[in-house]
Amino acid sequence: MSTSERIRIRVEGIVQGVGFRPFVHELACEHGIAGFVGNDSGGVFAEAEGDRARLRAFVADLERRAPVLAVVERINIEPAVPVGAAGFRIVASSTAPARSALISPDTATCADCVAEVTAPSGRRSGYAFTNCTACGPRFTIITDVPYDRRHTTMAGFGMCADCEREYGDPGDRRFHAQPVCCPACGPSLRLLGPDGAPLPGEPVETAALLLLRGRILAIKGLGGYHLAALADHEHAVRELRARKHREDKPFAVMAPGEAAARTLVRLDPAAARVLTGIRRPVLLAPRLPGAPVADAVAPGNRDLGVMLPYTPLHELLARRLARPFVLTSGNVSDEPIVYRDAPERLAAVADGFLTHDRPIHVRTDDSVVRVFRGRELPVRRSRGYVPAPLTAPRPFPRPVLACGAELKNTFCLAKGIRAFVSHHIGDLANHETLRSFTEGIAHFRRLFGIDPAVVAHDLHPEYLSTKYALDLDGVDTVGVQHHHAHIAACLADNGETGPVIGVAFDGLGFGTDATLWGGELLVADLAGFERAGHLEAVPMPGGAAAVREPWRMAASHLGSVYGDAVPDLDIVRRHRDRWPAVTAMARTGLNAPLTSSAGRLFDAVAAIVGVRDTVRYEGQAAIELEQLVAPDEQGAYPAELKNGAEPVIAGGDLVRGVVGDLLGGVAVERVAARFHNGLARAAVRAVVVLRERTGLGTVALSGGVFQNLVLLERVVSGLEAEGFRVLVHSRVPPNDGGVSFGQAVVAAARDRA
Incomplete structure (x- = not known):
């Protein structure tokens, strides 16, 4: 026995x-x-x-x-x-003070719950808040740990006898599912008019009818409100753009199912897995010719952002419509997504509000991803991914808070071996976004029991995230150079510590020499870096105005190449009245800081070829230039490497090649491709030079410019052909959304030193 x-x-x-x-x-x-x-x-x-x-x-x-x-x-x-x-x-949950429990991200409705909701009859037929232990809201409703109903926004909904029975039955898939509910005891839907008054009829049915008539609705989802309009209704989409003050930035589209998504975009097996997986992000994929969406959904863009329903409410509405519909963040201009008080905040945008009474505790935008060589390349890491922790390459000696960048802000709290990168906060440009940032930090600190001893921040003194960090008492602060943080994020994303040759191509970051960097070649590990090369710096006439008006960067680059003998190009004629003042600004350096930015070089070329002289959202000119690339073009503009062992890529040579081809009548699509190819080949040659000096054979690629899949593929292929091992992002974005993770691991490496 x-x-x-x-x-x-x-x-x-x-x-x-x-x-x-x-x-x-x-x-x-x-x-x-x-x-x-x-x-x-x-x-x-x-x-x-x-x-x-x-x-x-x-x-x-x-x-x-x-x-x-x-x-x-x-x-x-x-x-x-x-x-x-x-x-x-x-047994009952313990509330011991030490906190290290992890919280699940919000998860798309499982197949069993979808079957219940869409069945013609049954207790949860048509019920928009159906969930079980395998799906439903988590992060957006939790207020504290341990994860029990009393610590969620479902605390105010007492379970009925039937739900209590399911909750207590070990054989039921809702056994101890904290948000369990049904129509008898759970949240309920309401459809309100633009004045906030209830509209008659079944809410989903009536909402679908309004959308079919070309109306714009605000819909309360998991992490906030979305604005919806029929994707193939040109007038409705244009009206949504006008009301939302979003002139050009592409809208995301929700398709009723995978089959419908395949009429919109090209899906390879890896992309299909991402689209249909439990996280349900917005997937950026190549748009199919003749896709049944209005031109105004994604003007001038070869890609389309597509997602599938991820809540029962979305499932019910999508099935009733049986056609794709725009589903974009419910906000106005640059404000964060609205998650409460929608009738007041969105009254000028929406014709109606499909809402409910389950509170949202943490506003959370949809995640956005691309697929590169079969792996996810995050563009925005938020719903469905957060707050799942990232494992750091080495433990954090002391708890860390990293405050991130100014644009596409995230923060990161870390201790032990775990790093908790926040949901997408947005651009820290107004009070509402800053409040979301500070409230988010407080919530993460409480959830994960992290009391930071070290606080990392960007070097830029005017970033609100930097000011927040420097105002904290009783902590050690660590300034981390922006592009070092990018490369460190890529290292940690791949579980490595370096050293590597880092290529950081992005918009702008404050450099250690007080200029604005953005086209950097670094020799780096987690603890430190050497600026080993870069794109040739040019003036940025007007400072921040040059970001909003790429033609200014074109004037600067053309002046650097041709001096006073700039050829008679269309861009010069378009800006004849302002050209002398802007070029004088660049020549004298008055309000024209130097920048080595790859993003600003893309802006300049986009303006020169006539893509865009002004932008309405960050990176617009560069994104639209990528969309033009002729995929079969193999030509490349040559770019000299100056300065020997510390290579400086002559961006002016690329500009000279662009101008020569334009004057020669070469199609813009060919010019765009040759520019991409030329920059990629110059970057590869510069890395080869650095290998000869350092002996390093691994390269890390980071920065928002590497969201450009054309450039990324050409750089990766070129480096691999030269025998390099190449690291790219797959867990955090290469853009500034990944900077906080990089700051955190840099602060930890210095803490160990």
């Missing part, structure tokens, strides 16, 4: 809100194990009693058969004294 043994078990990782306790209960019953399981602020705890063989099999299955949403990072086991227990139970 075997002897009974007892063990204490602690499971760490994403194990709350994912059905882990019910899973443990079911597993224990299957293996004939006695004991209990519960949640606390550190994860899941359990005690298990049985014979040795059963216990071993039970522990092995804890990780091997974990629920689909669970991420088991660690299982710690220690012996305990047998007590002769019988049966296995789920």
